[in-house]
Amino acid sequence: MLKYYGSSVLVVVWVGGSGAMEIREPLRTTQLDPKFKFEVAQMPGGESIKYCFQCGKCTATCPIRRFEPAYKPTHIVRATLLGLRETVLTSNIIWLCASCYSCTERCPQGVRLTDVMRAIRNLAVKEGHVHPFYRMQGSAIATLGRIFKEDEFINEMRAGMGLLPIPSVNREEISTILRDIEVNKILTIEKEGE
Amino acid sequence: MKYAFFHGCVIPQKENAYELSARRVAEKFGIQLIDLEGANCCGFFLEAVDHLSATLLAARNLSLAEENGYDIVTLCPACFGHLTKVRGGLLNDHELRNTVNKALRKINREIENPPQVKHFTKVLLEDVGLEKIKSTVKNPLKQLRVAPHYGCHIVKPSDEIQFDNPEDPKMLDALVEVTGAKCLYYMEEKLCCGAPVMGVDEKLSLKIVREKLKSIKRVKADAIVTVCPFCHLHFDLNQLTIQEEYSEEYQIPVLHYTQLLGLAQGFAPDDLGIYENRVPVDPILSALQQ
Numbered sequence: 001m002l003k004y005y006g007s008s009v010l011v012v013v014w015v016g017g018s019g020a021m022e023i024r025e026p027l028r029t030t031q032l033d034p035k036f037k038f039e040v041a042q043m044p045g046g047e048s049i050k051y052c053f054q055c056g057k058c059t060a061t062c063p064i065r066r067f068e069p070a071y072k073p074t075h076i077v078r079a080t081l082l083g084l085r086e087t088v089l090t091s092n093i094i095w096l097c098a099s100c101y102s103c104t105e106r107c108p109q110g111v112r113l114t115d116v117m118r119a120i121r122n123l124a125v126k127e128g129h130v131h132p133f134y135r136m137q138g139s140a141i142a143t144l145g146r147i148f149k150e151d152e153f154i155n156e157m158r159a160g161m162g163l164l165p166i167p168s169v170n171r172e173e174i175s176t177i178l179r180d181i182e183v184n185k186i187l188t189i190e191k192e193g194e
Numbered sequence: 195m196k197y198a199f200f201h202g203c204v205i206p207q208k209e210n211a212y213e214l215s216a217r218r219v220a221e222k223f224g225i226q227l228i229d230l231e232g233a234n235c236c237g238f239f240l241e242a243v244d245h246l247s248a249t250l251l252a253a254r255n256l257s258l259a260e261e262n263g264y265d266i267v268t269l270c271p272a273c274f275g276h277l278t279k280v281r282g283g284l285l286n287d288h289e290l291r292n293t294v295n296k297a298l299r300k301i302n303r304e305i306e307n308p309p310q311v312k313h314f315t316k317v318l319l320e321d322v323g324l325e326k327i328k329s330t331v332k333n334p335l336k337q338l339r340v341a342p343h344y345g346c347h348i349v350k351p352s353d354e355i356q357f358d359n360p361e362d363p364k365m366l367d368a369l370v371e372v373t374g375a376k377c378l379y380y381m382e383e384k385l386c387c388g389a390p391v392m393g394v395d396e397k398l399s400l401k402i403v404r405e406k407l408k409s410i411k412r413v414k415a416d417a418i419v420t421v422c423p424f425c426h427l428h429f430d431l432n433q434l435t436i437q438e439e440y441s442e443e444y445q446i447p448v449l450h451y452t453q454l455l456g457l458a459q460g461f462a463p464d465d466l467g468i469y470e471n472r473v474p475v476d477p478i479l480s481a482l483q484q
Binding site for chain 2: 043044045063064066067068095096098099100101102104105112114118119121122125130131133134135137138141142145146147148150154157158161162163164166167168169170173174176177178180181183184187
């Protein structure tokens, strides 16, 4: 529910949920970052966020929402369009999207919400807010080229079943192509520092 | 028929039985699966962190296969989906292609004509065909009632994947029926299994797969059939966790589609890695012997 109190104060009341990204205080327009939506829209896959007309079909169709009432994709989009930059980027709830593409399939406005969620997550990562699970996976891939290490254990198990060893990854090639991307520097540096 | 076989991450780590059974089935049709040497993670797991990195990893795999001259075949729908999407991007977006090739040139690679990417079920349906599959079925599995689980990435996003209709998918039904087994409809057929959020919120993830299991138990299925190694892991391994945590009993065996087809083709359970499955498959095996 959105109420409008004059030109400088917005009151956003998000009913329900278990606290994540819930705002019950009046919002001052001065707290909002009007450029945030453009920032998201400029990320690859983020373009379509501007078509959203808040019908709520994404939330209705979302398998995560069905089992976790605090997760409401429609509200994440609304908060982004409003310009609640910090709230969105630091929220844990953006990491719940299962990337199942149910919302993208059904959005009447053609918002590719799964890709928009990815754009929002990518922005959050740039700001240093990475969910620990994704940080772990990300640094494994950046250093090993895969999420697991090919070791004798795996190859022995495979040999026991009559399968050939798993092909080795050329790790040097992986680090060469990922080296110049800022985000991966963050990931690998923190990995080395651990 | 020769293909570059793309392992992905989940299969070598946890679901080798899927690869084993797929190789057995492929041999029946004269399909050669040649390991894609040097391949890395498809890139899907990096999507949430950085889209460009995820794209570059996929592009490197595509360039390896282009060099070999074979189309890519994978058993993992997430790899299939991600590689397909990146391939589409490279074909349609010149700017992206330039960015990618600029990075690939650093390792002396380049993409000119990215190879096709196929999921193994797509090969079975489109390159082998139901008729030919049917002709290899020695022991029709008439006694079996099977609940199919499609999963998400094999059909969605449909505009980029273009394989079956996500609102009413039928391809796995057809593949199951060709083995002689009865394909069941159940309430939660199209629900995601919940596996992708396992690392972020384990409880939530288990709640979702439990809902699916309840729905499958209600139709008294003898087995669940999956085409995704990650879905399989969630249904199979985590079924045991759910039974313990909620004090409920399911004991529904979970088969990779290639194991089901392999049984119908007369392979021994050992040839298909069936004893690697966590929920015991014995009830099915003994039913089939009667």
